[in-house]
Amino acid sequence: MKLANMKDSSTIALNETKIRAKKLLKACQQGELSAKQRVTTLIAKLGILHSDLQLKHCQQVIARELGFIDFHHCQRVLSGQAILGDDWGNLFHTKQCETLLNHWFTGYLAARDFNAQAEDTLLLPYKKQFFVVERLDYCNALNLSIISQQVDNASEPTILRDLVSSYANAEWNAFALAMIQHKLPKV
Numbered sequence: 001m002k003l004a005n006m007k008d009s010s011t012i013a014l015n016e017t018k019i020r021a022k023k024l025l026k027a028c029q030q031g032e033l034s035a036k037q038r039v040t041t042l043i044a045k046l047g048i049l050h051s052d053l054q055l056k057h058c059q060q061v062i063a064r065e066l067g068f069i070d071f072h073h074c075q076r077v078l079s080g081q082a083i084l085g086d087d088w089g090n091l092f093h094t095k096q097c098e099t100l101l102n103h104w105f106t107g108y109l110a111a112r113d114f115n116a117q118a119e120d121t122l123l124l125p126y127k128k129q130f131f132v133v134e135r136l137d138y139c140n141a142l143n144l145s146i147i148s149q150q151v152d153n154a155s156e157p158t159i160l161r162d163l164v165s166s167y168a169n170a171e172w173n174a175f176a177l178a179m180i181q182h183k184l185p186k187v
Helices: 009-029 033-046 055-066 071-078 095-099 108-117 135-141 170-183
Strands: 103-105 121-126 129-134
Touching (some): 009 170, 033 055, 055 170, 108 121
Antiparallel strands (some): 103 129, 121 129
16 A cells, blocks of 8 residues: 555544445435444444434444444544553454464563564554564455555655554554555445
8 A cells, every 4th residue: 555645644544434434324314225234233222213323323333343442432543542551442453364373462562572573574553452463464364555654754665563653643544544444345
């Protein structure tokens, strides 16, 4: 995935979730079966009718599909407000990752040290934990291109290796956007 020059990269992933929620609401209002199936569990839980569906309900569905507790949790993480020790959700983990050799850590420092020992790995947050994957295997399993980052305005980009230390910068947001696009069905 090539990173485009983004006017405000800090909101691109969050904006994508909002756009997807609006599209989901519109699809439900138009009676699209696949969209209505996506909101069925929430509608049953809230005891409302499809005709009572609002944007906030669709935002909740989108957030859950991405691995967040609710939309406020999604907003906090995607807007760059999360800190070490917070629940980062499971945006970067999918079922396709389960077959890969992943190294799991409860603390960031141990994960960072392990990640530094190998050249072709990527450190990712998962809820309150961290996991390190073989970057190429991970990107191939998810059908993503290798993510690069510019370093000190150098002409040659380096490979993004740690999504926690890159949190809330343009590269992190571009990677989060790619994961959102990967995880959510087209509406």
